[in-house]
Amino acid sequence: MAIDFTLAPEHEEIRKRVRAFIQGTVAPAMEDLKEGDRDAYLRTIFHLRSLARAEGLWLPHMPKEWGGMGLGHVELAMVQSEAAKTRIGPWVLNCSAPDEGNMHTLLHWANDEQKERYLRPLLEGTTMSCFAMTEPEVAGSDPTLIQTTAVPDGDEWVINGHKWFISNARRANFAILIARTEQDVPEGSRGANTAFLVDLPDPGWNDVREVETMHGSTGHSEIVIEDLRLPGSQILGGRGNGHRLGQYRLGPARLAHCMRWISQAESALDMMVGRALTRYSHGSLLAEKQGIQWLIADSAMELYQCKLMVLHAASKIDKGEDFRTEVSMAKHFVANSLNRIIDRAIQVHGALGYSTDTPLAHMFQHARWARFADGADEIHQMRIAERTIAAYQATGSTASATGDLPL
Secondary structure, eight states: OOOOOOOOHHHHHHHHHHHHHIIIIIHHHHHTSOTTOHHHHHHHHHHHHHHHHHTTOSOTTSOGGGTSOOOOHHHHHHHHHHHTTSTTHHHHTTOOTTHHHHHHHHHHHOOHHHIIIIIHHHHHTSOOEEEEOOOSSSOTTOGGGOOOEEEEETTEEEEEEEEEEEETGGGOSEEEEEEEOOTTSOTTOTTSEEEEEEESSOTTEEEEEEEEETTEEEEEEEEEEEEEEEEGGGEESOTTOHHHHHHHHHHHHHHHHHHHHHHHHHHHHHHHHHHHHHOEETTEEGGGSHHHHHHHHHHHHHHHHHHHHHHHHHHHHHTTOOOHHHHHHHHHHHHHHHHHHHHHHHHHHTHHHHSSSSTHHHHHHHHHHTTTTTSOHHHHHHHHHHHHHHHHHHHSOSGGGTTOOOO
């Protein structure tokens, strides 16, 4: 088995172009903006999007026939990690959540008419979307418990329910909504839910509020759905396939999050080392103190593991292999490493790191979200354990549950 993480020359050229564009164009443009000037902010980011398209750095995750760059998941990892060096980088390249995951979903599950109506404008950057699955009354990590119902009424479906933490809902032109359609299927069944496409705004879709989080109001909405009526043509992916559709969407989307989180973790480690090399205390630089060196070493080792796990999981997706265990492992490990590395960077910066004079405090607030977004830590641990036990029961070995690698 050959192990070679060297990028092909054409992909290395793309990585360098993305880095140059993010560092040379996007970052300076955002630094020049005055805080609170919303109109200037919007003009700037839409201008940056037009520049990204002109540079050929648009839709790195989508096929070329749909206007994308046609990159596989391994190549996408390097693009996402470079783009996420700035907060809006993935959005400028039109590969940010939740639109990125919804694009994959529509490409795979939508019929031709739905692709033209919903996918193509999303790819063009003229619309935005959201994915409405999580509910306050039941565990968000178990979509088989969804209580939102869709009941047939002639040629239409009448939908009622309650959703929350629906990212991007207030900016979205349409939603992919998950509702229970098969009322006679036992609770816990994976064939009870159906996905619907909802044009927004709609009189049956009531945006109650943006949920205030520990890093402010950032577009995660609570939605009450009352007698929302949709024709059968708005079903996405077939009746009863909502759970399969959701899992198809979340697998690669989890890994895309990890790609972006690696970038944030690397930025935190860079800041940690930079601070240690310039801060003098008690007779020496912080970088010369063993306690600080341990923080740096632990962070470097974790980041190395993060990168290897993401690259291996991405390669399995590209090869069409079963990637569920590897993505679960990567999602759990990278999310937790992100929290630990940023925390160490704050510690090395002292009170400065706790302030908002550096980006670390804001990064730490966002990082805490990573441990339950797209599946809580404990759910991934449960699935990893289940698959490890099943591997041993089937073969007498756990090797296939630990990457199925030749060692």
